[in-house]
Amino acid sequence: MVLLLAAMVVMVFGNVVLRYLFDTGIDVSEELSRYFFVWLTFIGAVVVGRQNAHLGVETLVSRLGERGRKLCMVLSDLFVIGCCAVFFWGTWQQAEINATNYAPITEISMLWVYGVGFFASIGLGLMAALRILRVLTGRLSDHELRAFAGDYSDDEAHTLRGHLE
Structure with a gap:
C-alpha cells in the first residue's frame, strides 16, 4: 500500500510540475495513478x-x-x-470482458484493474469465515468481542501504559 501511495504521489506531483513549468504532462502517469488508487482502496x-x-454501529451490540x-x-x-460472494x-x-478491454494509454488489460475484486472478495470473505469459525469453536478472544461492541478500553489503557513507561 505504501508503494502504491508513493507511486501515486510521485506521478501526480510530477504531472503537476510538468504542466505548471512546461505545459505538458505524462499521460501514462495519469492513467496509472487512477488504477493504483483503485488497488490501494481495495487492498486498504x-x-x-x-x-x-471497518465502520460499525455498536449502539445495539454494546447493550x-x-x-x-x-x-x-x-x-x-x-x-x-454473502456480499463477498x-x-x-x-x-x-x-x-472475460475486462480481459479483452485494454486501457487507452498503457494498453494493459482492464482485468488487471478490475481483477482486484477477486483479491478483495476472497480476502474479506476468508477473514469473516475464519472469525465465524473462531466464534463457533470458542476461540474468539474477549478483546475481539469487546471491540466488536465498540469497547476499546483495553487498547486505550495499553496505549497509555506504553506512553508512561
Missing part, C-alpha cells in the same frame, strides 16, 4: 478488515450480553460473506 479495505476497523454479541457477529459476518461472482462474470 482488506487490511482494515483484518484489523476489525447485548456475550451471547447476543456473538450472534450479531456471526450474522454480520454471514452478511459479509456476490462481488466475486460479479468480478468473475466481468472477467
Whole structure:
C-alpha cells in the first residue's frame, strides 16, 4: 500500500510540475495513478478488515450480553460473506470482458484493474469465515468481542501504559 501511495504521489506531483513549468504532462502517469488508487482502496479495505476497523454501529451490540454479541457477529459476518460472494461472482462474470478491454494509454488489460475484486472478495470473505469459525469453536478472544461492541478500553489503557513507561 505504501508503494502504491508513493507511486501515486510521485506521478501526480510530477504531472503537476510538468504542466505548471512546461505545459505538458505524462499521460501514462495519469492513467496509472487512477488504477493504483483503485488497488490501494481495495487492498486498504482488506487490511482494515483484518484489523476489525471497518465502520460499525455498536449502539445495539454494546447493550447485548456475550451471547447476543456473538450472534450479531456471526450474522454480520454471514452478511459479509454473502456480499463477498456476490462481488466475486460479479468480478468473475466481468472477467472475460475486462480481459479483452485494454486501457487507452498503457494498453494493459482492464482485468488487471478490475481483477482486484477477486483479491478483495476472497480476502474479506476468508477473514469473516475464519472469525465465524473462531466464534463457533470458542476461540474468539474477549478483546475481539469487546471491540466488536465498540469497547476499546483495553487498547486505550495499553496505549497509555506504553506512553508512561
